[in-house]
Amino acid sequence: MTALGARRGLSGLAWGLAGLAACFLANALSGSALISLLIAGLLGAGVGTAITRRIQNPLDQPWHLGAGAAGGFALGGVLIATLALNFPLDVRVDAQGSRGVYPSVSLPPALYTAVRGSAIQNGLRGTWGSNAAVKTLLMPDQARR
Template sequence: MYTWFDALLVTLLAFVTALGARRGMHGLVWGLSGVAICVLVNALLNVPLLAGFLALLLSAGASLLAVRLIPEPGGQAWRRWAGGLGGLALGGVLLATLTLNFPIEQRRVGQRVQAVYPATTLPAPIYDAVEDSLIKRELTGLWDGSSLLQTLIIPDQLR
């Protein structure tokens, strides 16, 4: 069953994709550099404030480079499609990150410790929406996925 949380995530994905398409080739650079910067910063830094500052500097540099190298970003339809792909890439990362970064609760079951996602300590409307989310069910496999995807989507769970 779709929940309001799923609707919010799909709306976010559509918005970021449309924003990339509107920007044309700059949208492609924006989306792909955003994903690359997230991987790089998450892999290299354990200090959140420093990571945020580095991400800000790298994104400003990517923006300036895109403006200088691509003087005419829009116009033709293929450029809009390329921008949409960049927006889709960044939107997909945002969607997965928002879906999989709620608190995890640990329960003791006999001698084992079992992880429960999302934590039952969340407010009831949020817990119910995330627990019943179809998108969450599809994306929970990323916890066992490649280390690159884990670094991109759930870097705090790796530490």
């Protein structure tokens, strides 16, 4: 995603940030996957058309490549984080109350080991206790609880 953003230049920055906004809005406005997909698709098509019309020369300056790379990196990072954090979780009830355990032990053993030992997933462990906006973007089902 970073390379694609850099290749698009200034359009890549707008594309990456608009993609983040579309994902956030789709997750915040809907509880249904189909409606979220429809919202994100319509927002993406509208923003894509607007970017194409408004940014005529996206690669005029050398810094446009860096700006595009930043937009692509932001969108790609959110996509990777979403994939790393959206495996099933178990709810355990003990003396301290109920708590979520991630990932679920009901996953196939090879997948459980891979997710449990993932450096990306371990780096994002603090996301479970973060603010509602980050949860809405990365884990919309957990933000609604």
